[in-house]
Amino acid sequence: MTTNTVNPVQLTAKDFSTDQEVRWCPGCGDYSILAQVQKVMPTLGIPKENIVVISGIGCSSRFPYYMNTYGMHSIHGRATAVASGLKASRPELSVWIVTGDGDGLSIGGNHTIHLLRRNFDVNVLLFNNQIYGLTKGQYSPTSEEHKVTKSTPYGSIDHPFNPLALALGADATFVARSMDRDPKHLQAMLLKANQHKGASFLEIYQNCNIFNDGAFEIFTEKSSKSEETLFLEQGKPLIFGAEKDKGIRLDGFTPTVVKIGEEFSADDLWIHDEADIYKAQILVRIFDNPRAQQHLPRPFGVFYQTSRTCYEDMMAMQIEEAKSKKVADLDKLLRGNEVWTIA
């Protein structure tokens, strides 16, 4: 989402922290996300009083208490719906939704998809840790199959969501992925999400070191990160690997890993175009199990971005149009068209 207001006083990250003690478990990925959000906020040029952070329920949903802006810790799954009403009625506000894989994709999945299709100009930060943390360790709708948790002692038989494919399926106008352990990338994605006019869906891989420790370590640890991740950059070829010697090439509709400098050069690779919906459909489907043989690296960055009129703007337009055509005359409304008088 975008807001054009310029802030006269330069704020710092500290201005965005509250006097409330942060109560996530030591080592939780949420700390890093909070820090990056607090670092990015002062650079947006939006007055603090125009920022509203809305969350649902879950570990991530404690977020608003730690942000010295306006905020609401609502009920499970409904942050997106609360935000919809707020944004519809106060389009000038900068609205940030903090949700998790349970909150935003399970109990609140319905509101998430509807917010995306309506394209409210808000930012959805979906902290995905592939587990239920607050309720102490049940599998979530993004947990991998066969996962053993407290509620799945014999292994999960649920097939997980692919959150970005879901968002794209709901016609989201901005779809991106980042991670808690890469502060620079996360900051860049937060900025881009904010710059986008429309509903920005940013999935953030977040480590729950208590109930699902290491769920994403293959993407985040130095030893494997460069081989297992693929950082998308607009207009650039899809290259990865410690030596930057591997790339993704489209073979028909199938993305395949190729070695650069042998049969193919960088010119043969898939060039990332955020505006290409067809390629975005393939890109979000690069979702292989990193432990499987012959798998593709996991992409991070902006997968897709397009422009579509926002719900709140169309709502405001309809109201302006109605006002220009018909004066708001309460007495005329109450009187109606057919009246009789008794003397």
Add this chain to the structure above:
Amino acid sequence: MTRQVKVVEDVVIKFAGDSGDGMQLTGSQFTNNTALLGIDLATFPDFPAEIRAPQGTLPGVSGFQLRFSSKPVFTPGDMCDVLVAMNAAALKTNLSVLKKGGKIIANTDGFDAKNLRLANYPDGVNPLENGSLGNYELIKIDVTKMTRESLSDMTMGMKEKDRAKNMFVLGFLYFMYGRTLENTEQFLKDKFGKKPDILESNIRVLRAGYNYGDTTETFTTTYKVEKAKMEPGSYRSVMGNQALSYGLIAASQKSGLPLFLGSYPITPASDILHELARHKNFGVRTFQAEDEIAAITSAIGASYGGSLAVTTSSGPGIALKAEAMGLAVMLEIPLVIVNIQRGGPSTGLPTKTEQSDLLQAYYGRNGECPMPVIASSTPADCFDVAYEAARLSVQHMTPVILLSDGYIANGAEPWKYPVSANLPLIKTSFKTELDEGEEKYLPYKRDEKLTRPWAIPGTKGFEHRIGGLEKEDITGNVSYDPENHQHMVKVRQAKVDRIADYIPDQKIDNGPVKGKILVLGWGSTYGAIKTAVEDLLEEGYSVAHAHIRYLRPFPKNLGEVLKNYEKVIIPEINNGQLVKIIRDVYFVDAIPYNKIMGVPITKTELVEEIRKYL
């Protein structure tokens, strides 16, 4: 031929036909025509849940009851004087409510072999032909044939032509009651202005029906109902959901708060969404949400942003909203929650009326979760009650439940509509300045009403966080402190209780202020209780009627009022809900009278019931 004009005082007409026969339209046109003459009236539309149940069948019958009178009218009437039966099924389902000697206007085409079979008449039995209707005055008209004949030179298809047959009946009745056709012709012009064929056919058939009454010798007498002696003033006809919508718009205008409606379609509440969506020129924002939960939570978001926020639904939808209602209680923000009650539980009887959500409104949430409850008693009363719900909500920083029901929602009555300048202002203010001695904004610091200040996003220096977790008194920070929780539970209750200081005392609607029996009602039973008590008062009995608008908290004097009578009878269209609360709060051994048949309580049965205790 010369005809006599007979003046009658009170008439009840029931229009009944297949749900595709246009009976609702016919009824509402006759209603408007009646209202414009200054005759008092009340209506009761009664339609099946199915949009188009199988044609000709008993479940497919759609009815519209209209009572009009030169005396004040409070109910649509228990029994009918005239029954319009467009087919055999319509006759069969409604004959029991026709007075002996009443008129039946029957469309003979709707009594062919097929229709008779669909209406479950035995083979070979046609009630129009076998003398079984000897106790009634039977007027047989082949409406379909007449309609087709009056359109014989038009090129439209037969099906299209037949659609106008309700206009024939309407024209016929207009003749019968000495009316003119102008308002309906104007209505048709407005409705079908862009479809000249349909406009032409409807007007032609309407006139044909009128002329048929005039030229045939069906009647030697036409009827006239004089103007009612109503309070001087300007009137219009209004339906419950319409009046409710206007009340919300008026409250928005008079409070200066933009109106936001979050709603999900549900019978019989959807008409509020439809109505409000039409008035964007008042700055009304209507949001048809993806479900009931998003409907209320979006309204909570809008309220947080400073709107006059409303969500509308019916029982099943309210059940889905319960958790979010708790959030609104915890956030202590304004929100009007409208429940147009219908028959329950579960999907129940979607198009039938009931008052069975009072206990849901009182208790249907987790935790100690009090919220004011007010109820409308007639269609026009919905305006005042909606206005009042909005006032209580914004002035006391609380969600408010407004209970109406299907009977009121779809019923119409004359309304002495208010002049906007005379409506009381709804004073509200957002917090924009710190109080003396305050260093920062304290979101849960209370005033003498026990309400907290309302600071909205965009207000510099008032950034704060609220949520569903228990709040620390004054600061609003999250608190798990045991003493604080008990204090907050008590203070949320006290805040609602204190509203009793800001509402009017309970009045006695009719009858002595001290006496033998008090008939205590709430909601849509108003008309039935009013007329039943009137009848008994005329007979000299010591009976009074009080009708409660403010159900939570009750008016401060209600306990005293109840003590002034030997017995208290509480009629309700449920299994005894208000009676439970009254017993609980006042230790009064009130007597329940319950009818749970999806239809209003009638005056007649209520008089019978009250008599038992006299």
